[in-house]
Amino acid sequence: MVHNAKLTVLAGLISRHEHLFRCPICSGPLKMDGLRSMICGSRHCFDLSKDGYVNLIPHAVRSKYNKDLFTSRRETSRHGLFDPLIDAIRDKIEVMVPSRSGELRILDAGCGEGSHLTAILSALQRPDAPDILGIGVDIAKEGIRLAAKSGAPAIWCAADLAGSPFAGRQFDVILNILSPANYQEFQRLLRHDGLVIKVIPGSRYLQEIRALFHGKTANRPSTEGGRTIDWPTPANGHPIDRPSSPAGRTAELFGQKFACVDIQHVAYDMLVAGEALEHLLRMTPLSWGVPEAAIRKAAGQGPLRVTFDYDVLCGRMNE
Incomplete structure (x- = not known):
């Protein structure tokens, strides 16, 4: 049975890495109990x-992100629209994470x-690379369910960062890509020489879609031909301060929580059409509240050159 095989593989992978987990209720160690559950010493059980x-x-949660949005994001990724990022x-990761034998x-x-x-994970897999363990966590079960069904070699966890189910100082890299952060937890989970990589949208991110649905004037693209632009790191090691924008305030807070060792501006544009365009339109919250007819019309209007604009912030623990 496919499902039984998946369960066996997952149970084996978790068993080999039990030391990474803690109970999200009492913070006690979690252990595998057969092939079906994880359980702690206080008998809190997770399936x-x-x-x-x-x-x-451990409790019911609601998420504004649904299966259709996650499906569209997966398809958007499959069409290569995130590849430069x-x-x-x-x-x-290859340049900034200390090499280790483990x-x-x-x-x-x-x-x-x-x-x-x-x-x-796929991009990092090379013959001379160390063994890599990927763990993906999200509070939205619909997203985690799709991740698990993809068959990717990782441990997928439905979990709340506010009650993180991981032991401290266990991770070499923490990724936080276009998602809310919990810096206190990141500081607890990161190894002393580890790296946090946070990606935030730049001011031109999907500007053409914003103009399409909300009548905002789109700025001119910041790049041509899909170039990637590197911003030099300031001498004081802190991120470029742009407090007038939400992205600037996020970067400023990141610099307060971590020793910011690098910031890169990644910007490119792509001509998107057909199925890829429809999934991109449905993936973004910019389409929330937009009538279905308007989304279909926009998707069917032909190719749209879309700007992708990100700040990639890299930080280490403040000593």
């Missing part, structure tokens, strides 16, 4: 899903349907 993920959320993140552990906090983590 493994037949779809191939572990549910570590993935390449930039891979390069940061396993490289990467946590994607707010992984959604897992397409970013899956692509990054």
